[in-house]
Amino acid sequence: MAPNPRVQAAFRAMKVLGIKEVKVKPVLKKLLRLYEKKWELIEEENYRALVDAIFEEDENIEQQEKEPGNDVNEDDLEGEGLGQETERPLKRLRRGRDVPQQPQNMTGSPEPMNDGSSISPRNVAKNKGKQPMISEPPVQLQRLGPQSSPGKSRASCGLFLREPVDETGSDRFPRQLEMVSSNHQFIKPKDEPFTDDMFMGDKPQYEDPIAVIHPDPSSEKDTPMENCGSSKEIGKESSSKCKDGERQADGIASSLGEMETNVDLATKRQESSCNLDVATLGEVKLSLSCNSAVRRLNFRVPNLDAVIRTTEEKCLHSYKINDPKFSVMKLLRHVCESFLELGTDSVDKSQDDHVQASRRTLANGYAGKDTSSEQTHVNGCVEKHIDRELEDHGLTNVTSLVVVPHRKLALDDGRSRHNINDIAKGEEGVRIPWINEINSEFLPSFHYISQSLVFQNAEITISLSRIGDLSCCPTCFGDCLSASVPCACARETGSEFAYTSAGLIKDVFLEKCISMTRDPQRLGHVFCEECPLEKSKNDVCLEACKGHLKRNFIKECWSKCGCNKQCGNRVVQRGITCNLQVFFTSDGKGWGLRTLEDLPKGTFVCEFVGEILTSAELNERNMHCDGSSKDTYLALLDADWGSKTALENEKALCLDASRYGNVARFINHRCLDANLVEIPVEVETPDHHYYHLAFFTTRKIAALEELTWDYGIDFDDHDYPIKLFQCRCGSKFCRNMKRPNMSYCLCSFPFSFAFGFHVVYIVGLYLRYSRIQVNLELKLSVI
Ligand SMILES: C[S@@+](CC[C@H](N)C(=O)[O-])C[C@H]1O[C@@H](n2cnc3c(N)ncnc32)[C@H](O)[C@@H]1O
Numbered sequence: 116m117a118p119n120p121r122v123q124a125a126f127r128a129m130k131v132l133g134i135k136e137v138k139v140k141p142v143l144k145k146l147l148r149l150y151e152k153k154w155e156l157i158e159e160e161n162y163r164a165l166v167d168a169i170f171e172e173d174e175n176i177e178q179q180e181k182e183p184g185n186d187v188n189e190d191d192l193e194g195e196g197l198g199q200e201t202e203r204p205l206k207r208l209r210r211g212r213d214v215p216q217q218p219q220n221m222t223g224s225p226e227p228m229n230d231g232s233s234i235s236p237r238n239v240a241k242n243k244g245k246q247p248m249i250s251e252p253p254v255q256l257q258r259l260g261p262q263s264s265p266g267k268s269r270a271s272c273g274l275f276l277r278e279p280v281d282e283t284g285s286d287r288f289p290r291q292l293e294m295v296s297s298n299h300q301f302i303k304p305k306d307e308p309f310t311d312d313m314f315m316g317d318k319p320q321y322e323d324p325i326a327v328i329h330p331d332p333s334s335e336k337d338t339p340m341e342n343c344g345s346s347k348e349i350g351k352e353s354s355s356k357c358k359d360g361e362r363q364a365d366g367i368a369s370s371l372g373e374m375e376t377n378v379d380l381a382t383k384r385q386e387s388s389c390n391l392d393v394a395t396l397g398e399v400k401l402s403l404s405c406n407s408a409v410r411r412l413n414f415r416v417p418n419l420d421a422v423i424r425t426t427e428e429k430c431l432h433s434y435k436i437n438d439p440k441f442s443v444m445k446l447l448r449h450v451c452e453s454f455l456e457l458g459t460d461s462v463d464k465s466q467d468d469h470v471q472a473s474r475r476t477l478a479n480g481y482a483g484k485d486t487s488s489e490q491t492h493v494n495g496c497v498e499k500h501i502d503r504e505l506e507d508h509g510l511t512n513v514t515s516l517v518v519v520p521h522r523k524l525a526l527d528d529g530r531s532r533h534n535i536n537d538i539a540k541g542e543e544g545v546r547i548p549w550i551n552e553i554n555s556e557f558l559p560s561f562h563y564i565s566q567s568l569v570f571q572n573a574e575i576t577i578s579l580s581r582i583g584d585l586s587c588c589p590t591c592f593g594d595c596l597s598a599s600v601p602c603a604c605a606r607e608t609g610s611e612f613a614y615t616s617a618g619l620i621k622d623v624f625l626e627k628c629i630s631m632t633r634d635p636q637r638l639g640h641v642f643c644e645e646c647p648l649e650k651s652k653n654d655v656c657l658e659a660c661k662g663h664l665k666r667n668f669i670k671e672c673w674s675k676c677g678c679n680k681q682c683g684n685r686v687v688q689r690g691i692t693c694n695l696q697v698f699f700t701s702d703g704k705g706w707g708l709r710t711l712e713d714l715p716k717g718t719f720v721c722e723f724v725g726e727i728l729t730s731a732e733l734n735e736r737n738m739h740c741d742g743s744s745k746d747t748y749l750a751l752l753d754a755d756w757g758s759k760t761a762l763e764n765e766k767a768l769c770l771d772a773s774r775y776g777n778v779a780r781f782i783n784h785r786c787l788d789a790n791l792v793e794i795p796v797e798v799e800t801p802d803h804h805y806y807h808l809a810f811f812t813t814r815k816i817a818a819l820e821e822l823t824w825d826y827g828i829d830f831d832d833h834d835y836p837i838k839l840f841q842c843r844c845g846s847k848f849c850r851n852m853k854r855p856n857m858s859y860c861l862c863s864f865p866f867s868f869a870f871g872f873h874v875v876y877i878v879g880l881y882l883r884y885s886r887i888q889v890n891l892e893l894k895l896s897v898i
Pocket residue numbers: 559703704705706707747748749780781782783784785838840841842843844
């Protein structure tokens with residue numbers, strides 16, 4: 116049977132991507148069957164469906180192999196000219212040496228095809244508009260490695276973009292990616308159609324490069340091995356500030372869920388103003404640049420997170436990608452892998468195997484267990500340790516890429532793919548990724564909100580008229596912190612600004628807040644006459660207030676003030692700027708929050724955001740659930756409760772983040788010496804009923820350290836509105852250390868005394884059998 120030209124075209128398109136016919140065939144068959152031979156659906160958007168399906172098959176190959184029932188009915192596809200296939204479908208995409216040999220010559224000169232035919236420049240040209248894969252702006256792939264040294268121009272292959280038309284002349288395939296051997300040059304993206312006459316003879320005629328990779332003097336430093344030696348090193352580099360004031364985590368910037376963890380995101384501030392390093396994978400670095408010659412005057416390198424997020428949104432909208440496993444970073448990892456695979460000469464297999472084996476051994480060593488198939492990473496850190504050790508073994512000149520496989524996440528529960536990469540779903544100025552290196556648990560479901568919202572009855576009035584002219588600074592200008600005299604807003608903060616010009620909280624103020632939290636006995640609690648909390652529990656028989664911590668407020672400038680948004684007295688209202696990550700803790704606390712960069716003492720991390728409830732509403736909620744699901748995501752806004760004789764119900768507020776909340780809902784408790792302290796911050800409301808509960812660092816925190824705050828729980832108070840738990844904070848000051856139930860024995864003593872000596876005897880026996888040595892000093896008195 117004559118070969119089906121559409122099949123051949125599909126093969127050619129895939130070949131350009133380096134995907135062998137033998138791999139394409141079975142997937143194509145499946146697709147044809149799935150799409151009822153509607154070729155248009157397969158050819159659409161440059162065979163996107165086919166490429167996706169191939170990658171998908173590749174990802175799931177292990178499961179596929181275990182499921183023999185997936186065979187394609189060859190008869191069904193006879194008509195498409197695919198029936199004579201002899202190979203079994205879909206073997207796992209081989210890496211490194213096992214990768215199917217790709218044409219070394221990618222200049223467009225004739226390449227022998229599997230079937231003996233060849234692909235000529237003309238074939239390529241005819242295939243215009245059919246090559247999959249898109250990217251914009253120009254993508255540079257840069258090979259790093261021993262041979263690339265700073266100061267020298269690096270050898271690089273280029274990926275170039277054209278704006279072709281398809282056969283009908285329409286601009287249906289807007290951006291094409293084609294690989295060329297470029298003599299280290301890049302091809303200028305063209306607006307004109309891609310036509311046959313772009314080739315002369317056998318060689319395509321390339322235009323001047325739009326961008327050449329400029330040697331980056333800091334690139335040696337940028338290599339993953341350098342970046343990720345230890346969390347400390349990471350943090351050191353990562354704490355570098357961006358020009359625009361944003362902090363960027365270096366090397367560990369975005370661990371976009373587990374799937375991306377071994378892509379080392381190079382978010383380091385670029386030397387060049389028009390270069391953005393996107394990812395490094397082993398020796399390969401991928402960066403975006405805007406050609407300085409033609410770049411727009413107002414071009415500023417955007418934030419990497421924003422680029423990734425926007426790209427993902429575009430993918431979602433344009434290509435209807437709704438696979439939760441899809442992520443742009445994963446795609447880029449494939450690009451890096453393919454780049455390395457296709458550009459790597461075959462190496463001695465035994466050496467390759469040896470390196471792979473060494474890597475596995477080292478990986479297991481780092482993980483402390485046999486995880487050859489399960490090793491997870493924190494943005495490639497383990498991989499980098501391994502690289503370093505391999506270097507010690509003199510094995511780093513092997514260029515093949517070995518990726519230790521990841522554990523698969525259970526993503527089949529239909530949650531939005533947005534949650535995979537950013538738990539904030541774009542609500543915050545930074546992306547907040549999550550990772551689970553411990554088990555396959557998915558994030559709990561909740562609605563992410565970046566600002567607290569009233570549930571129902573809470574009385575919060577935000578109005579300009581409520582803020583008197585003396586409570587704000589309408590005559591200020593620019594940055595209040597630069598004025599010689601503190602502005603009116605500072606009055607609330609003890610006639611001084613709470614913040615330094617670097618945006619940190621001043622040490623004296625911070626220390627005061629810390630000691631108010633940690634040493635309430637010395638500094639004293641405040642007690643309400645009618646405690647809203649107790650009142651909400653039982654209006655009739657009111658119990659005495661158990662006391663509330665004294666708090667120092669910060670008052671930030673706001674809309675009624677004359678200063679600008681960048682005023683140094685506006686920190687909390689600007690939202691989260693640190694690079695944070697939600698992760699599954701290894702010590703039994705469930706999910707937790709950690710920083711991906713070093714944070715100096717006094718840094719604002721985030722505020723506690725949730726539904727604003729009155730204490731009565733909270734009590735109502737707690738009553739309607741059994742004790743076990745009592746709220747665990749709660750913060751009382753009780754900073755001012757003690758100063759009033761009786762607070763109206765609608766003004767005694769708390770924040771419940773169990774259903775609606777922000778990243779703070781993942782912050783775990785630590786007794787006493789937590790590294791965060793909560794400080795009430797007043798922004799848009801002038802009284803102290805509603806305020807922002809903001810978390811600041813109590814000390815310098817290293818990258819990857821868990822962030823904690825002291826919930827202020829009394830672990831013996833079973834009436835406490837937060838569900839009690841067995842504390843695993845690990846602090847030496849833990850208030851809930853696993854005690855040998857002594858409290859019970861001792862408490863029971865007076866009781867038992869009243870009931871006779873045999874109860875004492877029983878208690879004594881208990882102590883004896885518990886092998887607890889106790890010296891009881893009994894003091895008897897007559898009542
Ligand atoms: C506000 S949530 C913190 C996030 C939570 N770990 C999660 O997985 O969603 C509070 C809950 O986390 C757990 N938790 C927080 N701190 C803990 C600690 N020090 N020890 C044990 N569990 C803790 C408790 O289950 C608590 O009810």
